[in-house]
Amino acid sequence: MIFSVQFKTRWADFDANIHMRHTAYNDYAAELRLRFFKKHNITIQDFTNENVGPILFEENTKFLREIHMGEDITVNLKVVGLSSKGERWKIQHEVFNQAGNLSAIITVYGAWLDLTKRKLTVPPVKFQQIFSEAEKTPEFKEILLKN
Template identity: 75%
Template sequence: MSFTVQFTTRWADFDANVHMRHTAYNDYAAEVRLRYFKKFDITTVDFAKETIGPIIFEENTKFLKEIHLGENITANLKVLALSNKGERWKVQHEIFNEAGKLSAIITVYGAWLDLKKRKLTVPPTRFYEAFATGEKTEDFQEIELKSK
């Protein structure tokens, strides 16, 4: 299942070079992730009820093409990797400019944090299923966790 969001960019997204500032790409990717969970009826209220939240270990952005002032963008989410219980995950976002040209690829490696214990945890089934049923990248892999 493909998940894509279109955005109208804002003046604040652009820098003195009149192209999208580097951190704006990551802001849009974060918004895509929240909207992705919303598609599965998972909101920040649910994170609080379950006392669990997503955390990020690593976020890499590869810039390919400029996005200029006034352009609108499209961003997607694909699952790049997932552990067998969903404790850890990697997602990939592709950001496209208004002409549909791939402008950036953002790779995010994260996990679920128990907000009371402040330790990594296995997510509730519906949180896991959000990633397990999502569109996978062509090079999708299972994340193997080391035994303690």
């Protein structure tokens, strides 16, 4: 099942053209990822206890349709790619306007960071499972790491 959340947009999300400002899309995608972790019983305290946290290498947003002031939006999460031990991941978010029309596609490429060593790491099993069990895109493929 696809993980999605409906958000009520805020006045601060919009620009002088009376449509959603470009960075607001990415803010909602980031909020969705935190809610995805929480739904899978991973909290900020778990990041601290496990000494690991998610980081992003790339974030790409493709804008398809305007979202106007006052519209609610729905954002989802699907996995595009995952390395064999879950240390690297690629996620896609689709942002839908209030009418249900696809308005943006956000793709993020990230990994897990050891918070003490400040180096990439293989996450604990609990963290690995959340992406391996998530909805996959039709284009899903394994992320191959160079040794």
